[in-house]
Each structure stands twice: as C-alpha cells, then as structure tokens.
Amino acid sequence: MRKSSCRRGGTPGKTEDIRMKNEEEASERPDNTAFTQQQLPAWQPVLSAGIIIPGFLIIGLAFLGIGIALFLTSQTIQVLEMDYTGVEKDSPCFRCTSPSNQTCTCEVTFSLSTLFTGPVFFYYGLSNYFQNFRKYGVSKDDYQLTGDTQYFKSPRDVCFPYAHDSKNNPIVPCGAIASSMFNDTFELYQIINGTKKKVPLDGKGISWWTDYNIKYRNPLPVNGSFASAFDGTVKPINWPKAAYELDLTDPNNNGFLNQDFLVWMRRAALPQFRKLYRRITEGDYATGLPAGNYSLTVYYNYPVLSFDGRKKVVFSNVSWMGGKNDFLGIAYLVVGSLCVVMSVVMLIVYAKFKFSDDDDA
C-alpha cells in the first residue's frame, strides 16, 4: 500500500518548552498550535512502485473484465436501421420527396431471419438536423408548457419568429422546437402469408418520467373542455393539428403531455440523433419480433431534404447498458490492457532501478 508517514505536530526541544511556559502571557507570542506552525499531522502518500504496479494490474484486470462484459453485451444487441428519406430513385419513399405531394404514404419492407428479441424499441433518427442550435434551443416558453394560460396570450420573446402567426394570433406552444416537431408516423405490419398483421406499438414510457409527470403540465380544462383552454391561440404553423388534438384517443397523452411531443422537446445533443418513437411490448410481439417479413407504412410528412438531412428508422433492443454501443466496451478493453501492459513494463523498470538502488546503498 501507500507508504504513508504521519508526522506529529512539532518537535519542540525541552528548552523551548520551558521558555514557552514562561512567556505564555506574552500577548505577541504566536499561538503554538499545529495549524499555525504548519505542523498539522499529515498523510504524505508516496506513489511507490509497490503500490502502483499491483494497482495498475488490478485496475487493468477489472477494466478488462468490464470491457469484455460490455463488448459481449453490445454484441448481443440487435439493431436494424433503415433509411427511408427517399433520396435514391429506387427507394420506396422517393415519390414522397416531391414537394407537391401533400399527404404521402410509402411502404418500407424488411425481413428478419431470426427472432428480434423483445422488448423491441422503435426509434426514428435524423441526421444533419441541428436541434442544438442555440437560437433553436431557447425558442420555447417553459411557462406555457407548464400549463400557465397567462403566457398563452403573450409568448416569450425568445419564441420569435414562432410566436405569432401572420394574423398576429399567439401560437401555442410557441417557439422553434415545438413548431418543428417530428410528424412522420409509422405503422408496422408483419406479413404472414400475404396478409398484414398489425404489430401493436406502445407509445407510453418513451419520454422521461419527470418530463411527463412534473416538468410539463397541461392547462386546466375550461368549462370541462380541454380544447377551450387553448381559445384564442393557434397551432404552430407546421403542425397539422393543434396541441389539444395530438392524441384524441387518450387524454393522458394529449396536449403538452403527448409523449411524442415530450420526446421531441428534449433536444438532442448532436446533429445526428435518434429519438424513441415506440416500444413493441404487447401481444404476440412482447417477446420480440419473430423471423419473417415486415412492412412499415410511413406517413411521410417531415421535410429534411432542404437542408440535406436524412431520416431513418431504427429497431433495437436494449441491455443494462442501454442501446448498442461498441465504443464503451472497446474503450474499456483498450484501457484495461494498457494498464496491464504498463504494470508489466513498470515491473521490469522498477526491478532494474531497485537493483541499482541497492548498489548505491
């Protein structure tokens, strides 16, 4: 272990002790405490080879262990990624890319050769999309989103130019983030003998618990009607429907508490990101997607080509470490082996120096 030497405070000689007693009354005499004399007992660690080498070895081995575990776990995670932007002419969604096509659906098919173990998580991904623009990021009104109807009439300045429509009606929810909410929708079917069997998609539990339960609040219904709480406001320009119509089937998933909305409102860190769309946890598919052919119907609404963006869908299952990420496992393996190698090198160096030390002594 570390060679630690503890020092006792002060080593006053006998004469000094006596003198001190004599002059304790002297007001000018400095306090003779360990602190004032800079003699506080101290632990003086010496990073000697004796502790460093085994330390490195232990850390290295531990890291190797974690690394292997991480790497193996990461390998077991299945991921299926499909770009559906429709840039290539032969891609199924190519026709939806023309601006003239207002409501467009396209169908992406894929087949699984083995069981895709559940629960399967269904993500959508965007690239070259800067949710981390500074102006974009601040362009929302948290007071609105906590259901404070006072702020419906007068959105914060930061929401400009997404605060009012052309008739100067206030937009709720205001701001660039809300306005640019991702609005492609997907339906997944398994094709069994030519017939489509709908795979149930679970839209709950995709957003942070605290976002859903605490941070975002809907306005209280006015006269029992949720929609009338939004009276005098208009929907964001790009939205096909107003906030109170986001999910008419489930009042708990409506308005600002719509989980797709919440997911979108948590800004991505990097311009290439994915967000959780649905989970596949129900019915026959609770254990995963069995091998077979599938068809994904895309209601193609969201334009990305203007800024050279890409859209994709990702199916993935997760482990204790989250989604598939080889980086962490590899990093641990590298650092772990580095530590082990270093400890061996140091052992050799140290042995050499130790001998020379003995020679000196």
Next chain:
Amino acid sequence: MLRRRLNRLCGGDENRVDSRTIYVGHRPCPDTEAFIPSKFCDNRIVSSKYTVWNFLPKNLFEQFRRIANFYFLIIFLVQVIVDTPTSPVTSGLPLFFVITVTAIKQGYEDCLRHKADNEVNKYLVTVLEDDRSVKKESEKIKVGDVVEVVEDETFPCDLILLESSREDGTCFVTTASLDGESNHKTHYTVQDTEKDLQALTATIECEQPQPDLYKFVGRMHIYKAEQEPAVRSLGPENLLLKGATLKNTKKIYGVAVYTGMETKMALNYQGKSQKRSAVEKSINAFLLVYLCILISKAVVCTTLKYVWQSKEGQDEPWYNQKTQKEKDTNMYLKMFTDFLSFMVLFNFIIPVSMYVTVEMQKFLGSFFITWDKDFFDSEIEEGALVNTSDLNEELGQVEYVFTDKTGTLTQNNMEFIECCIDGFQYKHRDTQSEVDGFTMTDGVMNKLHQKAGQEKEELFLRALCLCHTVQVKEPGSKEALTDQVDGIDGILPQLEEERGFIASSPDEIALVKGAMKYGFTFLGLESKSMKIKNRENNIEEYKLLHVLNFDPVRRRMSVIVQTKSGETLLFCKGADSSIFPRVKPEEVDRIRMHVERNATEGYRTLCVAFKQLSAEEYAMADKGLSDARLALQDREEKLIAVYNQVETGMSLIGATAVEDRLQEEAAETMEALQGAGMKVWVLTGDKMETAKSTCYACRLFQRGTELLELTVRTLEDERLKRQEKLYELLQEYHRKAVQDAPPVKAGVTRSWSANQDYGFIIDGATLSLLMNPPLEADASQYKSLFLQICQNCTAVLCCRMAPLQKAQIVKMVKNSKGSPITLSIGDGANDVSMILEAHVGIGIKGKEGRQAVRNSDYAIPKLKHLKKLLLAHGHLYYVRIAHLVQYFFYKNLCFILPQFLYQFFCGCSQQPLYDAAYLTMYNICFTSMPILAYSLLEQHIDIEILLDNAALYREIANNAMLRWRPFLYWTVLGIFQGLLFFFGVRFLFSNPALQDNGQVFGNWSYGTIVFTVLVFTVTLKLALDTRHWTWINHFVIWGSLAFYVFFSFFWGGIIWPFLKQQRLYFVFANMLSSVSAWLVIIILILLSLLPEILLVVLRKPRGPHSRQKKPSQSNVGGNQSSQSSARPLLMRTFSDESNPVI
C-alpha cells in the same frame, strides 16, 4: 493623494514662495506691512480615502482600473448588450461578488481610518487665545496659534517651542511613533523669548513644509517696544513634530507652524510604492497567451460559422428561421456580435476567481509567517511582521541578498574591548587575575607592555566621558521636575553602578561604559554642564559649550567644553580616516598600527583627539557656529564648513576598539543562503578592514577565497591616474574571475570542488568613480565589467557606502541581465533606501529604531530567521503559488475546450455545453476550495528537510515552476484532457439511448456528463499533486466533490420558479441511473489521470532515491557547520591565518 493636492492648493499663493511667515498668536507686528492673516491648511488630518458620498463612484473607479476587473466588466457589458449564449448573470455574479467583497474590505479599512482621523482631529487641545486658555478641537488649530501641551500628550501639529516648564528651557520628546527611536530627544526653546507669552510679539519665517523629519530652518523676529527686532535662528531642535510625545516635562507652549496635512508626519505618511512580484508578471504573460487562445478560438468559430452557413440550407433551415430583425441586420455587424458572443462563451478561460484566489492565498498565507513561533524572539517579545503579503512567493526566488553589516550581521551590541592610549595598548579584563597595580573601583586596566603617562590616560578617559551625546537615564526622581520614571523602551533598569544610558548610537554607550570601567563615570548633563566622577571619586564639572554633531560625511563628532579652570577644550572622536589627516603625523604612526590591527580583528575603532582652544580661537569658532546656525539657506553646508575649520590641528590621544558581536547564527545563516545559491553582498558604511573581518567571521569569505579588491588604496598608483588604474584593475579581475574561470553552472555559486572562490571588495569612493566616470561613454562598460566580476564571485563586500549608494548597487543588480530577484536586509535608517529598492525588503527589529521595519516588506527579529523565511517559507510559498497559477489556467482550459469543440457540432451557434449554473459555479464553488487549501497547506517537502538542505532552494530558482516549459506541460495536459472529455462522451452519444429503458439523453445530459468528468478529474489531479494531506485537504477535496454531487441533485431536483428554463431538471439524476454514463465517467477520469500517474511513477526512481540521498548530501554542509560551530568564533586567528592584512 488628491486630497493632499487640494490641500496644497488651499494654502493658496502663500505656498508658492519659499518661506512662510507666521504671526505668533496672530498678533500683528509693527514694522511689517499690513497684517494679512495668511491662509494655511486647517489642522485636519485626512488619511481616509473616501467619504460617504464619493465612496461608491471612487471605489468602483479604482477597482475597475485593475485590468482584470475591467476585462470582466467589458464581458459583462457585452453580455448585457449583445444577445449572447450565456446570461449576464454568469459573469456578472462572480464579478459582483469580487467587487463587493473588495469594496467592503476597503470600506471597512477606510472606516477605521476615519475613526482614527476623528480621534486625532476631535482631540481637545488647549490654545492660548487673547490671554485665555481655550479648549479647542485639534482640527481647529490654525497656523500661528499658541498651543499648550502637557506631559505625555502628543503634539497636535508641528510647533516651535516657545516656553517650557523646565527651567533650562528644554523639553524631552520621544519620536517613537515617527521614526521609532525611543530615546528622549532634547528640544530647546527659542533663545531669549519672553517668559510672558502674552506679551510676545514675533513673527516666524520658515521654509515651506518638507517631509524631511530632521531638517528645519527658520528665523524668528522678536519685536520689542522701541527696540530693534531681535532675530533668532530656528532649527530642528526648536521644532516639535506632530506625533511626537512630550516626556519628562510638565508642559510647554509652542506656536503652530505647520498644520494638518502639511505637518512633517503627514508629509511622510506616503504609501510605499507597490512592489509587484515576479509571479505576477508570469501570470500576466500567461494571461496574454490565454487571451490569444480566447481570441483565436472566437475568430475560428466565427469564421467557421460563416463558412458553414454559406452552404445552402444550413443558414436558415425551415425549422429555425430568423426573425425579420435578424435578417435585416448588417452582415458585418452580425459577424461582430457573433464574435463577441463567442468571446463571452469562452471567457471563462480567464477566470475572475483566479485573482480572488491568488489574493486570498497571499493574504491568508502571510499569516503563517506572523504565526511562526520560530520567528518569535523572547528578547523583544515579538515575532515576524508582514507588511505586505504580495511578495510571499518572491521569498522563494531570491538570487541576491544585500545585507547591512551593523545590526544585521552583527548584533549592534557594543562592548568596549580595549583602547590604546598614546600608542600603548590597554586591554580590559573582567577577571581580576592579572592585577598589576592598575586596579580601579570596578575595572582592571591591564597594561600589556608599558603604561602611558598618567596624565595622558586621564585626558583620554575624560575625552571618552565628555565627547558624546549620551543621556543618563534617571533611575529615580533625581530631577525635581521628573515625577515619574518614563518607560525607556527596551532598556530594563540595571544595577546602580551599571547606569542606564540613552544614546542614538550604541557605540557611544559602549565608550562611556568603557570609561566607567577605568574609573571615570559620566554622571549626566544638567543645564549645560557635564559632571564626571573621576578616579578619586571627585566630581568634575565641565561647561558644555558646543556639540559638533556627528554626521556620516564627516564621520566624527566633537564637543567644546570649558573646564572649571576656564580652559576651553575640544574633544573629537571619529573614524581613523577622518581624524588622521587632522592631527600631527608623528602621532598617527604610533596609533595607526593598533587601529589597523583592531580593525582586522573585527572591532569598530574610533580615534580620539583633543585640542586646547585659546580664547580667540574659541571666540571665532563660537561666532562661526552661531552664524551658521542662524543661516536660513545652506545652513548644513555652512555648519560643516565651520566644523571642518574648528576640527583641525588637534592632537591624537588614543584609539578605542569596540566589539560588535556577530548575530546569533549569522555564519550558519550566510552559509545556508550561499548553499541555496544566493549571492550575498554585504553593503556597509563601515571601514573595509572591519567589514572584511566580519565577512570572514560570517564565512562569506573563506580561507581559500581570493579577494579582488577595488578600493581607493588599490587604485593608488604612481604611474597611472585613478581612472586608468580602475580600468586596468577591472580588466584584470575580469580576466581572472570571468574569463579564466570555468563556466559556472546556473544557480550554483559555491562549488565544493577545487574551483577558486573569489571575493570582491569595493568601497564607496571607487563605486562612485565607477558609476559616474568622467567620460560618460565608459559608464556602461565599467558597469558591465563590474557586474560580470561580481556575478562570478561568491561574495561581494561593499564598504564605506552611503545609504544612497546602497540603493544604487541594488538597483544596478536588479536591472542587470536576467533581472534577478534581490533582497535587502537591514535594520537601520540607513538601510531604508536599499530596502525600498530591492524586490523584497526585510527589516530587522534591531536597536537602531524602527524605520527599517516600517519601510520593509517583512520584518524579523533576528538575522537567523532569514534562513527559515527564505528556505522554508519562501520555497513553500513559491511552490504553492506557482502550482496555484498553473493549475488555474489548466483547469479552465480543460473546462472551456469541450465547449469550444462543441461548437463544431452545433453549427457554431454558440450553444453552451454546460448549464449556466455550472458555468458560474465551476470556478467559484466546485474547484476553488481544494486549490486554495492546497496553496495554503502544501508542503511538498518537509520544512525540516528544506531547512537542512539549502540546495533544495536551487530547484525552484529562476522561476522554475512558472517558465514556459511547465506552462506548456500544463497546457498540453489541459488540452489532452479537454479533448478526452469531449470526444469520449461524443462517442458514447453516437447512440444516445443510454438507459436500460431505451430512452434517450439530450444535450444537457451530454454537458452534464462532460462536466462531471471534468470536476472529478481536475479535483483528483490536484489530489494527485498533493503531497501533504492534512485533514483540511481531505475535507476540502472530498467535500467539494460531495458538494458538486449534492448541488447537482439539488439544482436538478426542483423546478426553480425564477428560472425561465428548467433545463437541468432531473438531468443529473437520470444520468446517474444510466450504467453507461457511470462507466464512461469512470474510464474518462482514469484515462485523463493516467499520464499523470505514469509520470509520477516514472519519475519515481529518482524520487525516493534523491530523498534518501538528501541527508547524506546535506552532510557536506552539515559537517562543515557542525565543525565550525564547534569551534568558537575564532575570527582573530581565522582571519589572521587566512588573510594577512596589509
């Protein structure tokens, strides 16, 4: 300052002329033109800087004059004006904090000053006004008022003494609060003034106020009815200074001549010029580098932003459109505001808190010096004193030590050793063993060879008894007027026969005591008559006619006395060089040998001469002296001329030798300093021989040291003129010491190998010749030759130096190549100039008053304390502050670098990576305390080891820890870690689904992970550097990490109503729920610290090795010191053997 200038102005035109006229008691005088009540300052002392009204603007103005504060103010204003990424609070809050704390501190200090001012200004004094005594507040005293002062009161303004309650028209004064001299000084009333002050009509003409405490010239015109006005000269002996205290005198009356801010005390109350440490210069250099980094970062980002935006679709994607206003803004204006925004975003790289921390470290750190009990001296009951805390680290960087000799190297505790009367040596022994018939009451005079004649002996002893300015301390109520024993500081009552004496110079006391041992006792001076008890116990009385005061130019003093029988005698004592030319040459030869031998033995020698004045001679001298004293202009010069005229044709009667004992451990201290690589220069006003022997005794010169002498004596040459000889010698020495010598390794001055040591000796006259040669062109060449020689010598002795020359030498070395750090140490008023000149000035709380202490940066009781002050405190402070500075730059570099890198991933949109709270708190709370604790408590090497092994001091010489190399190392480390933090998390976020429930993390999670890694890494980096873990370090390091975690939970755990955006809500908690985040944090911390650990380990083989070696290495020095301390200070034999003096 401003106030003072204003006050000057309020004196009006009166001040423009060279002298002022004062009407005593405001009574108009006949024969002058119309009585104009002149306007002078009132007697208000204003030492405070602020008033209630101007405090805020003035204080703010002064604070923002500091470049750093101004910079932060600009950043703050930019944040307020321009739409910037971070709220103005992030930089406004720390700035506000710093400014407020400073303002409170300064306000408090000023409050104390106001209080002190008021105490002085509202003090009630008695003023004689129209035949009545009126009590007045001190501030209302006007020039011309007649003021009454009673015993133990301080004078409220500068007064001319008119009347004293003592019969002889004198009063006693201590000026302890002015110049620290605690002895009683005698001041005199103006001669022949009326006893009845009411009837006195007089004007005083005197010079305008000037700060020199010891100079005053004036003239008093006394008008009497139907008589010619009498004129009396006024000198410093008539002037009572504000701040001095009346002693031993019941009361006095005086007329105010200078009041308020024009008093000499107020004029002397000037703050010393601020000294700045070399570390501060390094900080400024680093700051410049970081400013460049900052600006280039901002430029890069701005450029990239516009390059990136020029691509189609990037500038304004449909989801992030600009407002109309933004679209309309001029592109260049936009670029400029973008640039400013980036500056604001990255400005944290230059932290406000560094200045605060450095200041706090210096302020708090200096307490350890005052607290150190090793600096406590039981004799004077005082410890070290720190006058400025700005220079702590400079103590660890000293390269040149300039030391005074008397009182610093030596104790200034004089002891009469022997005397030589008429060529015969008399040595005093305490023991009575060698009695040879010369035994007196309490001393033995041991005549070694032969006795001088009885008459000569007695004349010599009388001379010793009479020729001085010593006062006898009155032990009881000897004098009718003295009704109490006033504390004569520092001198405890002694035995009755060991009478207490008070004198301005300790050798005078030694001489008087010496005479006492031989039977002649000085009993005291009473109304101009000196009493002596001679060997037969008879009282002899002499009338003291004149004292020709000592001054350093003449280097002698004389008294003129009249014996009972009416003979007028002049006794003169002084340095041999100043006496010998004034006596008969044949007398000199007999005594010179003794004087020189005594000098080489390290004694201070004085020669005593006398002369009998005939009546005519005396009359002439008396007139000359009186005239000169009356002169208004050039009084000094005239006096000296008269002195020189009187002090001629004397006959030499003997010489004295007084031993000035070495200070405790003076030699060990000097050795340690030299071992630490410092060059010690002794600057003294003393004789060369005496100084040289002190140098030998202190082991500055060793046995093998070859002395290179450049003195008046060596310059004497038949063939050549002095100037040419000087050049020749310089050349020769340069060849010897510089060219032939093997190149000296940097920092190593004293090599223990066979290398020849050189010592250099120069005297004042030669120095002035060297500094101001007749040909201007030679000056720089001489100087550089001289400097080069000196730099290659182990020790340099400069003797016969005037105070200003001392400062000149210090200045020359200070400004030489490489601008080495200089330290001056001295104890007397004559050292003040060099103390002020050097980088670090150290005062010794010695016996020569407190002036040196007051002007010093640090004051210590004894020379021996210098060793610990430099080797331990200085070393530690330097290491601490250097580490503090480097660490601060490092931690802010790796703090801001990820933020910079993030700009490449957010379209250079100035998106901050960290939350505003983190940006603000990082330097204030999360990482400030550990480094502060480190910089106060770190002892990378134990104090004992530092003291034992002076060579360790060399390791940090030349600002070793703040050079560009270590700075580069820290910068590279910061960059490495910053890159690691950012890209480590970047790769992790290639899949932001980091939780086991598949949910994704956003940008604030990203920033928080980076920030967590950052805080832990920089704190643990400090932990790795800490070699001395006290409980405080543990508490602060682990405490601040815990505080970070606690704060993050707290900050993210509540919806803060005052925040417009709840960005961090539960971000930290969510982060901790992700295993991947944990794992990435751990690996990044480890990976960042790995190089550091490896470096420590790889350096290790040398580490313990050298540490084990340290004791053995120090044995080299240790052996020597033990060997040398074992033998008594045999300086006689030592110097005789090693250095036969001519």
